[in-house]
Amino acid sequence: MSTIGIALVGCGGISLQNHLPGLALCPDTKVVALCDADAKTLERAKAQTGVQVGSTDYREVVGRDDVQAVIIATPNFTHAPIAHGAIAAGKHVFCEKPIAMNFAEARDMFIAAEKAGVRHMTAFTYRFVPAMRYFKHLIGQGAIGQPYHYRSCRLQDWGTRSIGWRQVQKLAGTGEMGDMLSHRIDYAHHLVGEMSRIVAGTKRIHDVRDGQPSDLEDWATILAEFKVGASGVLESSKVATGRGEGAFSQDYVEINGAEGSIVFQLEQPHQLQVTRKGEKSLRSVPVPREFLVWGKSTRNPAQGDPNFSFRYDQNFEFIDSIRNQRACQPSFFDGALAQRIMDSAAQSSAEGQWIDVSNASNELKQKS
Numbered sequence: 001m002s003t004i005g006i007a008l009v010g011c012g013g014i015s016l017q018n019h020l021p022g023l024a025l026c027p028d029t030k031v032v033a034l035c036d037a038d039a040k041t042l043e044r045a046k047a048q049t050g051v052q053v054g055s056t057d058y059r060e061v062v063g064r065d066d067v068q069a070v071i072i073a074t075p076n077f078t079h080a081p082i083a084h085g086a087i088a089a090g091k092h093v094f095c096e097k098p099i100a101m102n103f104a105e106a107r108d109m110f111i112a113a114e115k116a117g118v119r120h121m122t123a124f125t126y127r128f129v130p131a132m133r134y135f136k137h138l139i140g141q142g143a144i145g146q147p148y149h150y151r152s153c154r155l156q157d158w159g160t161r162s163i164g165w166r167q168v169q170k171l172a173g174t175g176e177m178g179d180m181l182s183h184r185i186d187y188a189h190h191l192v193g194e195m196s197r198i199v200a201g202t203k204r205i206h207d208v209r210d211g212q213p214s215d216l217e218d219w220a221t222i223l224a225e226f227k228v229g230a231s232g233v234l235e236s237s238k239v240a241t242g243r244g245e246g247a248f249s250q251d252y253v254e255i256n257g258a259e260g261s262i263v264f265q266l267e268q269p270h271q272l273q274v275t276r277k278g279e280k281s282l283r284s285v286p287v288p289r290e291f292l293v294w295g296k297s298t299r300n301p302a303q304g305d306p307n308f309s310f311r312y313d314q315n316f317e318f319i320d321s322i323r324n325q326r327a328c329q330p331s332f333f334d335g336a337l338a339q340r341i342m343d344s345a346a347q348s349s350a351e352g353q354w355i356d357v358s359n360a361s362n363e364l365k366q367k368s
């Protein structure tokens with residue numbers, strides 16, 4: 001197949017940190033057009049990439065003939081309109097998480113992409129951590145047997161600094177829930193399966209961040225029951241004082257099953273902690289070489305910082321799925337399923353009661 005042309009919509013933090021280096025590793029793939037609503041950011045991205053085609057209006061780039069695929073890396077409230085614009089123009093779409101402001105929007109994006117026959121992908125980046133891939137493999141092999149408990153904990157300290165659009169409900173939809181917990185909801189779906197019911201709590205600690213009002217939660221937690229009978233506890237905070245930020249702060253997942261337990265920590269991307277029935281403590285297990293990169297990714301796992309370089313494999317997955325005309329993993333289906341849980345968590349937090357989520361995937365399948 002000839003070169004795949006990409007339009008990058010949104011040229012802020014995540015585009016420059018993840019998508020550009022990720023796309024650079026993909027054979028016969030070229031960023032041909034840029035879009036950012038902010039003219040200065042657009043000019044900076046043009047200078048950095050050497051890509052001369054650009055616009056502050058996504059409609060001027062997504063329909064171009066030399067664009068086959070669109071990456072959406074903008075604030076959450078813009079994802080759905082940009083995705084629909086790209087899908088209507090017949091382009092493949094890779095959208096940042098959370099893919100939408102609510103389940104109805106996410107479901108419509110999934111349905112539109114399926115009907116148009118384009119590839120669709122959700123940026124649940126941490127599925128690409130080698131240790132997470134090996135975790136999934138071990139569970140598939142039955143290493144821990146019947147799962148009893150899923151536990152995830154994401155602790156960061158963002159203090160009271162301004163976090164821009166992320167602290168404004170009409171721009172972000174949710175706070176810590178969509179920003180951080182969404183990935184951990186996806187881990188839960190990926191590793192344990194669908195949930196049957198949940199009860200949730202959210203809390204805003206800071207009403208003002210750096211002089212700007214915040215109307216979104218800094219902390220979110222979900223207590224879950226899974227269809228396979230396991231229980232789950234998911235917690236995520238932006239205000240875990242002294243915990244630091246980013247790849248080296250706490251991102252922990254543990255699953256206990258009838259035959260053993262496995263622990264994942266993001267700061268150790270090439271290692272798991274494992275224990276088996278009869279043992280008394282966890283031991284470190286290195287991730288085998290075949291799990292260090294995703295599929296046929298051309299990335300050399302020995303090069304670069306392993307705490308960041310795994311992120312580039314998600315771009316490889318998107319491009320490879322286009323080239324081989326197969327579904328992406330994770331897709332808009334996964335993005336919408338996580339959104340369904342987030343909507344129910346917000347409802348549960350407001351109403352103070354358990355919510356049945358057992359029909360979530362059927363709601364998606366029936367509509368598509």
Ligand SMILES: NC(=O)c1ccc[n+]([C@@H]2O[C@H](COP(=O)([O-])OP(=O)(O)OC[C@H]3O[C@@H](n4cnc5c(N)ncnc54)[C@H](O)[C@@H]3O)[C@@H](O)[C@H]2O)c1
Binds near residue numbers: 011037096164
């Ligand atoms: N997958 C991950 O691990 C991960 C990590 C960080 C951010 N994200 C997601 O990526 C998205 C962007 O986050 P970010 O940190 O890069 O934000 P950012 O604020 O750094 O960048 C967003 C950019 O989008 C531009 N923009 C705003 N509205 C636009 C529009 N209508 N059209 C074109 N450009 C527009 C802004 O000017 C800005 O340059 C969010 O959805 C966020 O949740 C995902």
